[in-house]
Amino acid sequence: MSATWWAVIATCVGCYLLKLAGLAVPRRVLDRPGLRRFAELAPVALLSALIAVQMFASGQELRFDTARTLGLAAAVVALLLRAPFLLVLAITAAVTALARLAGL
């Protein structure tokens, strides 16, 4: 089997086990108040970090993409106007695509 196949299999198995690990932590450990509060807050930190990185990073480089930023700004406006979830996504994609079309 090729080295690439080994890398593919190792990635599949490893990623799966990492997912399983969180679910497999015993209930009594999770019930400890400190860990429970950490588990409640950690996804907020992680998802915010993910937004930031997906918006402004490319590999190890920080990069400002005008079209994408305008798209997210449009999403913020839509959210402030209480637009429904799917409309928010549609507006984001449309504004980003139009901004790119305009050469931004």
Next chain:
Amino acid sequence: MEDTTTRPDQGVSAARRAGIGVGLAVGCSGVAFGAAAVTAGLDVVQACVLSLFAFTGASQFALAGAVAGGGDLVAGTAGALLLGARNTLYGLRLAGPLGVRGLRRLGVALGVIDETTAVAMAQLDNGREARPGADGAEPDEAANRRARAGFFTTFLTLYVAWNVSTLIGAVGTAQMADPAVLGLDAVGPACFLALLWPRLRSGGATRLRLVAVAGAAIALLTTPLLPPGIPVLLASVAALPALLAPREATR
């Protein structure tokens, strides 16, 4: 997604709608992965195996990138696993609400990713929040039911969409439009923002906003210094004070 507190059924259907929306919107990016994988030198089967069994976009892109660079595959695999490590933290949050035990966990685990967590968490935090740190408090069963509906709908929709679009992207590499042209690269961040939004906007969420801003700042500041995957993981440090602070301080 708004106003899910009125009737439980409405909450569950709203959660399902959000799940389908996220699943389809993000699932389309599988085309980009399929195309990137084959361009990088993986074959169609390898691209599909990754989407079927790794099923976590960032890690898959990282491995494809390593193959493309002709770089060290061990380092490439390690990078993919680092990106997948945040799913472990998601599992800690989801274990309770999902309420899965024993062998069922083996199937459910595959679905513990950014998108399913974001949708499930929006349901949990949308209605009544579980009483902070109240030992032995009754879990909010209605919120858990919404969270489960959101999780499984997102999982199913995204799994199907991601795998079908991976195949399409892998087979049709050359002909496929660039997802960036359609503005789809902004849709992922917009999804997460929309799902976090109600919670961050709610009254008394100062602490949460602080955690969110700190998380984003940590990730951006460390991006130039650390390999991809670690900055996002490191952002969880922003939630660490909760582990140490006395209970009352977290209200």
